[in-house]
Amino acid sequence: MLSYSSYTLTAVAALLVTCCALPECPGIPEPPGTPGLPGKDGLKGQERLTGLTRPSGNFLGPLRRDRLPWSQGVPVSLDSELHNVLVNLKPRLCRLEGVLALNEKIKVGGEKIFASNGKEVDFASALKSCEEAGGTLATPMNEEENKAIMGIVKQYNRYAYLGFTESRVSGQFQYLNGVPLNYTKWHNYEPNGKGTEKCVEMYTDGSWNDKKCNMRRLTICEF
Template identity: 75%
Template sequence: MFSYASYMLTAVAALLVTCHALCKCPGIPGLPGIRGRDGLKGWLHPPGLTGPYGNLMGPPRRGHLPQLQGLPGFLDIELDDVLVNLKHRLSRLEGVLALNGKIREVGEKILASNGKEVDFASALESCEEAGGTLATPMNEEENKAVLDIVKQYNRYAYLGIKEDETSGQFKDINGTPLNYTKWHQYEPNGKGTENCVEMYTDGSWNDKKCNLNRLTICEF
């Protein structure tokens, strides 16, 4: 009777003989036979690695340069999205740090002030040079975040809102009509003579002339 080890060796030998016949790959010398039977066939050698020039680990042919395999398409797209997002965040942080003042984060926005009081054009220019624009609250949460900075300096601040010369409507810097407003009672009342908007220290808005000095608050 064969022992358990003998059965296992015989089964492995049969499997390897079959693989050897199919692959026609050279093997190493077999193990000694048991009780007159054939020895275990040698292990199959795996195929050699393909070299960077298309040969089996051979030297490069003249005029042929190695070609690196790229990432799968979907990974390339995901990586591009990550890099774009990182660049955007870094540019915003650089702008905020350049202002070196009070900072607030609200939703996807970062608000910052350098504490300077200038006219509307100068305030807008300093924000754009830092990579942002004048703070423009789009909802109550953002208005409260701007108000936090206004209260810290206890100064009125310009908002990124101007009156359209043609329609008389107040719009953001990009010319988009406002979906959110926080006008003080009876405001706006400038009737075309007060084209900019300031925030009071209670968070309400007032239309005002653009040549007065107000606190600069930028958003990124």
């Protein structure tokens, strides 16, 4: 049996994804009613969780019902207490997001949050730093996300690596999971590395250039 603190940490992790990854801070799902009994909306506890998922911009995948804190046999008394914790944490976390954005510590683009530690390292080191922080290397998938990343690049006035790599076909690039790009912002006449430049950097104007992976570029992560 997990401890109460473990349940709390699990709940907070779920909240960080469903609240702080979105600028509008959507509502928190209500906890289910007493197991086996209908809640106020007439649905049983597990039925009320059907279809709950994390934001699509996050790579953690769907929230599985069997991993939610109240689906693991939490007593009703603790279930209500956890819900109160979430309700109180939500506005605090969203205010914190606002403070970080105001101080230009983060940029919000769609359902993603982008941030930099200000360090310039090679591609592999940048990716490792982002993954250790619980995110991945900044990977713009539309114009809004590209502009958010560009804001950080311009703030530091340094080029930054993006979360793309060259595929087995010379001159064609893909996401880190091997899927071909569905959005691009190449600079004029780029990419032109012809197999020798397997990574991608962003210029201060937001355009992209293929580049060797061993150069030192700004680390920007997405969460």
